[in-house]
Amino acid sequence: MANFNIIMPKLGESVEEATITKWFVAVGDMIEEDQPIVELATDKVDSEVPSPVEGKVIKLNYNENDLVAVGKVIAVISLGGDAEVEEVEEKSETPNVTIEQETDRETTKKEKSTRFYSPLVRTIAKKEGVSLSDLDEIEGTGAKNRVSKKDILSYLENKKQNAHAVVKPTVETQTVQNITINPGDEVVPMSRMRKLIANHMLMSVKTSAHVTSVIEADVTEMVNWRKKKKDEFLKKFGQKLTFMPIFTEAVAKALRDFPQVNASTDGENIIFRKEVNVGIAVALPEWNLIVPVVKNADQKNLVGLATDINTLAANARENKLSPDDVSGGTFSITNFGTFNNLMGTPVINQPQVAIIATGAIVKKSSVMETEQGDFLAIRHKMYLSLSYDHRIVDGALGGAFLERVASYLENFDVNRTI
Numbered sequence: 001m002a003n004f005n006i007i008m009p010k011l012g013e014s015v016e017e018a019t020i021t022k023w024f025v026a027v028g029d030m031i032e033e034d035q036p037i038v039e040l041a042t043d044k045v046d047s048e049v050p051s052p053v054e055g056k057v058i059k060l061n062y063n064e065n066d067l068v069a070v071g072k073v074i075a076v077i078s079l080g081g082d083a084e085v086e087e088v089e090e091k092s093e094t095p096n097v098t099i100e101q102e103t104d105r106e107t108t109k110k111e112k113s114t115r116f117y118s119p120l121v122r123t124i125a126k127k128e129g130v131s132l133s134d135l136d137e138i139e140g141t142g143a144k145n146r147v148s149k150k151d152i153l154s155y156l157e158n159k160k161q162n163a164h165a166v167v168k169p170t171v172e173t174q175t176v177q178n179i180t181i182n183p184g185d186e187v188v189p190m191s192r193m194r195k196l197i198a199n200h201m202l203m204s205v206k207t208s209a210h211v212t213s214v215i216e217a218d219v220t221e222m223v224n225w226r227k228k229k230k231d232e233f234l235k236k237f238g239q240k241l242t243f244m245p246i247f248t249e250a251v252a253k254a255l256r257d258f259p260q261v262n263a264s265t266d267g268e269n270i271i272f273r274k275e276v277n278v279g280i281a282v283a284l285p286e287w288n289l290i291v292p293v294v295k296n297a298d299q300k301n302l303v304g305l306a307t308d309i310n311t312l313a314a315n316a317r318e319n320k321l322s323p324d325d326v327s328g329g330t331f332s333i334t335n336f337g338t339f340n341n342l343m344g345t346p347v348i349n350q351p352q353v354a355i356i357a358t359g360a361i362v363k364k365s366s367v368m369e370t371e372q373g374d375f376l377a378i379r380h381k382m383y384l385s386l387s388y389d390h391r392i393v394d395g396a397l398g399g400a401f402l403e404r405v406a407s408y409l410e411n412f413d414v415n416r417t418i
Contacts, residue, residue, distance in 0.1 A: 004053045006075040008068045011042050011323060017069045018042045020062050021118055021146070025075075029057045037075065041118035047322065055079045065116045121152050127192055128156055160189060193288045204350045207265075208389035212345040213398050215384050217406040219361060221414050222246060223380040233418050237303050244280065245305035247333060247358050250408035252276050252298040255331055258401045261393060262330050264351040270392055279329035279349060280309055282316040283338070290316050291349060293329040302418065337361060343383040353392045356405065359383035 011018055022039040025031055036048045037057075059076040062068055115136060117125070125135055130152070138155050140147040181187065190198065226241060233241040255262040255276050264271045276298040279291040292312035297305065315321050332349040336342075337360035346357045359382050366379040386402040393401075 002079045004077045005073045008072045010070045015042050019067050025057050208348050211390045212387045215402050215406050217409050219409050220380040222412040239306045254404040261401050263353050273330040277328050277330045279332040281334035282313050292325045343385050346387050354388040357385045
């Protein structure tokens with residue numbers, strides 16, 4: 001009978017290895033297609049890998065806690081039940097986990113621990129300055145008392161709360177880094193994600209020559225169509241029809257019309273992207289921000305866009321995004337209208353060259369031109385603002401692109417079916 005090799009998958013475009021944190025099966029087990037067989041951990045996410053076939057597990061090439069390169073055979077499945085085990089590769093040995101820790105200002109040493117920490121936990125510990133000895137004191141709730149992501153984040157939260165005592169200066173005021181702290185002020189360290197966002201925004205402002213153009217669009221026909229179709233859409237496809245899939249569709253079309261905006265910079269080189277991958281900014285419950293990416297947005301209809309956007313947003317809020325979900329974006333959208341903001345000037349998501357912000361849709365009295373003359377009417381209006389890198393995108397190109405997006409929204413087909 002034929003054998004099937006389970007390969008260590010690539011869990012993100014920059015991920016070259018992963019740690020096997022848990023086997024869900026053992027040699028001799030009969031498994032079904034799509035049954036989870038192994039849990040893997042990288043420095044970004046933890047993932048379960050399902051079996052693409054059904055059969056009998058005849059070999060596991062690695063043990064739990066082994067670090068394995070992408071492309072290696074980690075298990076062998078007999079498609080017919082029993083089979084001879086072929087020698088596919090030798091088990092690799094992984095040394096004890098080491099974490100570098102500074103011992104004084106001039107020298108460092110490596111401390112060793114027999115306790116296993118996943119790459120994700122180790123990455124968080126390194127970025128948050130958690131020493132190996134501190135890690136060893138954390139009580140793990142995972143399998144074999146392993147420290148999970150939840151455990152270390154809980155440890156950091158408790159540590160932060162203990163450090164959040166109200167500042168009580170001995171004098172009337174005190175100054176830290178030229179910032180005056182007054183009596184009763186509270187000093188709160190930035191979270192890990194907030195520091196990452198801050199650094200990314202500062203880098204973008206320092207990198208790109210930001211310019212923002214604004215246009216107002218009459219989206220009355222679009223609003224009325226959605227209002228009429230949203231219940232039918234939900235019933236037929238099981239997805240809520242928000243405005244974002246419609247915005248994304250218009251942006252994707254305009255990016256095909258103006259490929260110079262669907263680009264990235266690399267030093268003095270411009271990379272014109274073949275794919276149209278639109279990042280959608282999602283606000284998280286703790287007021288942080290993440291930008292999952294709708295891949296090949298120009299090739300999808302409203303159903304596909306709505307499904308992708310709803311799924312990515314839900315996974316973002318539940319911390320279930322994979323590395324691939326937040327990589328590969330060629331352009332971004334941020335929706336200021338979610339919080340009833342009329343408009344804004346967004347910061348470019350590097351290394352992209354532009355980002356569009358959608359404002360709140362509001363009713364306005366508007367002059368309508370007809371063959372019988374001008375008259376006032378109540379219309380649904382919204383502002384679109386495009387921030388672009390003036391090193392790459394000139395005002396004429398940025399303005400034309402923004403006008404094209406507005407035109408697609410204003411000329412929405414009211415006879416469109418779903």
